[in-house]
Amino acid sequence: MNHNHVNKFKDLANVQTLLNQAIEVRKAAYAPYSDFKVGAALLAASGKIYTGCNVENASYGASICAEKNAALSAVKAGERHFKALAVVANTPLTYPCGICLQFLSEFADSDMLVLLLDEEGQPSTYLFGDLLPKAFKKSQMEPENHKN
Ligand SMILES: [Zn+2]
Numbered sequence: 001m002n003h004n005h006v007n008k009f010k011d012l013a014n015v016q017t018l019l020n021q022a023i024e025v026r027k028a029a030y031a032p033y034s035d036f037k038v039g040a041a042l043l044a045a046s047g048k049i050y051t052g053c054n055v056e057n058a059s060y061g062a063s064i065c066a067e068k069n070a071a072l073s074a075v076k077a078g079e080r081h082f083k084a085l086a087v088v089a090n091t092p093l094t095y096p097c098g099i100c101l102q103f104l105s106e107f108a109d110s111d112m113l114v115l116l117l118d119e120e121g122q123p124s125t126y127l128f129g130d131l132l133p134k135a136f137k138k139s140q141m142e143p144e145n146h147k148n
Pocket residue numbers: 065066067068096097098099100101
């Protein structure tokens with residue numbers, strides 16, 4: 001684990017809780033097509049944790065990733081800012097996909113802690129900005145940034 005990242009988040013005493021919740025919700029994953037089960041847990045600014053698993057569909061494009069599922073639960077509950085994300089799958093290391101990174105960027109700063117658990121149960125830590133350094137943000141759509 002990169003302790004520099006984790007030490008930055010000493011206020012997040014529940015890092016292990018976040019990992020455990022990602023592991024737990026992964027059991028609910030619906031992945032009959034890929035058998036690639038993923039669990040995600042998001043720590044929101046309120047201190048509450050929201051979880052999500054991947055949900056596949058016979059029309060593959062209709063499938064939802066675990067990270068997006070967790071983010072939807074958080075936003076539905078009124079959360080608008082995320083502090084940390086944990087993701088667990090059954091591969092050596094699973095990074096959030098590009099669509100999820102973009103989706104999360106709406107509610108995450110570049111210093112959001114991202115914990116990725118490998119199949120041995122060892123977490124790797126990243127900052128959100130490491131995974132998506134150039135997110136498309138609302139600020140880019142503001143009128144003062146438009147050119148005629
Ligand atoms: Zn995704």
